[in-house]
Amino acid sequence: MKNLVILGAGTSGTMMANHLVSKLPKKEWKITIIDQYKTHYYQPGFLFLPFDIYTSKQVKKKGAKFIPKSVRYIQEKIELIEPSKNKVLLEKGEELPYDILIIATGTKIAPEEIEGMDGPNWYKNIFDFYTYEGAKALRDKLREWEGGKLVVHITEMPIKCPVAPLEFAFLADSYFKNKGMREKVDITFVTPLGGAFTKPKATKALHYLLEEKGIKEVTDFNIERVDYENNKIIDYAETEVPYDLLVTVPTNMGDALIERSGLGDDLNYVPTHKATLQSKVHENIFAIGDATDLPASKAGSVAHFEAEILTENILRYIKGEPLKEDFDGHANCFIETGDGKALLIDFNYTQEPVEGTFPFPGVGPLQLLKESRTNHMGKMAFRWVYWNMLIKGIHIPFVSAQMSTKGKQIEQVES
Amino acid sequence: MKKVIGQKEIDVNEEGYLVDFKQWDREVCECIAGECNIVMTEKHWEVIEYIHDKHENQEPLSIRGIKKSGVINIKEFYQLFPGGPLKKATLIAGIPKPKSCI
Numbered sequence A: 001m002k003n004l005v006i007l008g009a010g011t012s013g014t015m016m017a018n019h020l021v022s023k024l025p026k027k028e029w030k031i032t033i034i035d036q037y038k039t040h041y042y043q044p045g046f047l048f049l050p051f052d053i054y055t056s057k058q059v060k061k062k063g064a065k066f067i068p069k070s071v072r073y074i075q076e077k078i079e080l081i082e083p084s085k086n087k088v089l090l091e092k093g094e095e096l097p098y099d100i101l102i103i104a105t106g107t108k109i110a111p112e113e114i115e116g117m118d119g120p121n122w123y124k125n126i127f128d129f130y131t132y133e134g135a136k137a138l139r140d141k142l143r144e145w146e147g148g149k150l151v152v153h154i155t156e157m158p159i160k161c162p163v164a165p166l167e168f169a170f171l172a173d174s175y176f177k178n179k180g181m182r183e184k185v186d187i188t189f190v191t192p193l194g195g196a197f198t199k200p201k202a203t204k205a206l207h208y209l210l211e212e213k214g215i216k217e218v219t220d221f222n223i224e225r226v227d228y229e230n231n232k233i234i235d236y237a238e239t240e241v242p243y244d245l246l247v248t249v250p251t252n253m254g255d256a257l258i259e260r261s262g263l264g265d266d267l268n269y270v271p272t273h274k275a276t277l278q279s280k281v282h283e284n285i286f287a288i289g290d291a292t293d294l295p296a297s298k299a300g301s302v303a304h305f306e307a308e309i310l311t312e313n314i315l316r317y318i319k320g321e322p323l324k325e326d327f328d329g330h331a332n333c334f335i336e337t338g339d340g341k342a343l344l345i346d347f348n349y350t351q352e353p354v355e356g357t358f359p360f361p362g363v364g365p366l367q368l369l370k371e372s373r374t375n376h377m378g379k380m381a382f383r384w385v386y387w388n389m390l391i392k393g394i395h396i397p398f399v400s401a402q403m404s405t406k407g408k409q410i411e412q413v414e415s
Numbered sequence B: 001m002k003k004v005i006g007q008k009e010i011d012v013n014e015e016g017y018l019v020d021f022k023q024w025d026r027e028v029c030e031c032i033a034g035e036c037n038i039v040m041t042e043k044h045w046e047v048i049e050y051i052h053d054k055h056e057n058q059e060p061l062s063i064r065g066i067k068k069s070g071v072i073n074i075k076e077f078y079q080l081f082p083g084g085p086l087k088k089a090t091l092i093a094g095i096p097k098p099k100s101c102i
């Protein structure tokens, strides 16, 4: 009997377990998946929780519901990966040998990286919304907040779902409008980037929306510390931005497990071949989702496309065939823009988000890079798709792993 | 497009970044620095050397990386190349503007 071990039962790990269970012969392969938590969180919902759009129940479910019965599901912290021995060590001492290992341990916030961030005012007037705890604490704060300077801030790139902070700013604008207190709130968006988003084309469209909603922008801001006594953030160029309520996306890092095992880069991401998803660490170790160092967006939709290709490559690896170099960095993200509208972007390693329709060329119904109500419905439907199709590894009709250029106004690629 | 830097005609993109690193030399470097109101010192050259090393090994540049460079700390980096140090330092070093992100 051979062993395939999956580390992490988040979006990527759960999808891989579901894909592989039907593909690997049960008589030859035993699949094991490990996660420290019993709960599977719907992280895209953390964006909506602070504004009382989703309830806390809508963003978490029992992980066991989504792991196939014939897969061994262990709920324990993973202590160490030992590539030279083909073994994984769990916290309570159990050793798991593997023939193939899939690393899907994701990324998480590291507020301790910035002086003063998770100090005495953490969850008092400094919040994150990238964790369940943070999003919930922020919801409680917003329910009673009387207004002032709201600063929405990105600490450093890369972060998962790079559009989420911007969406947060847009949703905050509608939230306070609906509460009849928009004039009491001053919203500023602070980013280390030169503009609103990481891709120039989308930045233009998004900058326009920020202006329209009266949200101020501070760009090229590389934070050095949070002066929590005087309520301001300060960057290396001594620029200061004062706040009454700071909503920050702290540095994102891979799990400390990767560092302990000596497998990661500076941010604990696993060096991975960008087209095959085989790790550069060892040929029988593969990596997927937020845990990799791929130059693609860290998003559930990306992990979904990766899962289809990784499944194929694992089957090829077992048969001793050359791996398919198929992953093109395809990402497909709805951007919530407030007031019941959203925009949709579709891009990959080399192709920037463009205008057009999706998924049917020329028909839509979704509009790329343009605000619409249908897009918003799409974003809301994504929660259902996530729980019922995506993590169960069911193919989403009409959306292929590789990006399609049909129905899009494609322009020359900038390298 | 072409731009005369020092005595030479150099190929640059619309933001002024060198297109062909082979055209870079110390004189070109000092001229670009001058346009940014920077006078090159020993310390500046050390940073440029570090940036070239990274570029050669295809390792991405980042503010975080500077912290671990062993050459300077971030504060000094900002003092040496005021106002967007990564963008300025790469411009002067003759390599493409860093794509910090995805």
Ligand SMILES: Cc1cc2nc3c(=O)[nH]c(=O)nc-3n(C[C@H](O)[C@H](O)[C@H](O)COP(=O)(O)OP(=O)(O)OC[C@H]3O[C@@H](n4cnc5c(N)ncnc54)[C@H](O)[C@@H]3O)c2cc1C
Pocket (backbone or CB within 6 Å): A007, A008, A009, A010, A011, A012, A013, A034, A035, A036, A037, A042, A043, A044, A045, A046, A047, A076, A077, A078, A079, A104, A105, A106, A107, A129, A130, A131, A160, A161, A164, A255, A257, A288, A289, A290, A291, A298, A299, A300, A301, A302, A303, A333, A334
């Ligand atoms: C606010 C927010 C909004 C988002 N919006 C969108 C969106 O609209 N669309 C979209 O596509 N994506 C979105 N995302 C991103 C998406 O949620 C992630 O990209 C996706 O969940 C990544 O899946 P993953 O499996 O790689 O990592 P995760 O789902 O984070 O899973 C990693 C798992 O590994 C486990 N783990 C890690 N280390 C250990 C250890 N040492 N021992 C045991 N277990 C361990 C963790 O407990 C976790 O369960 C959003 C994310 C956030 C935070």
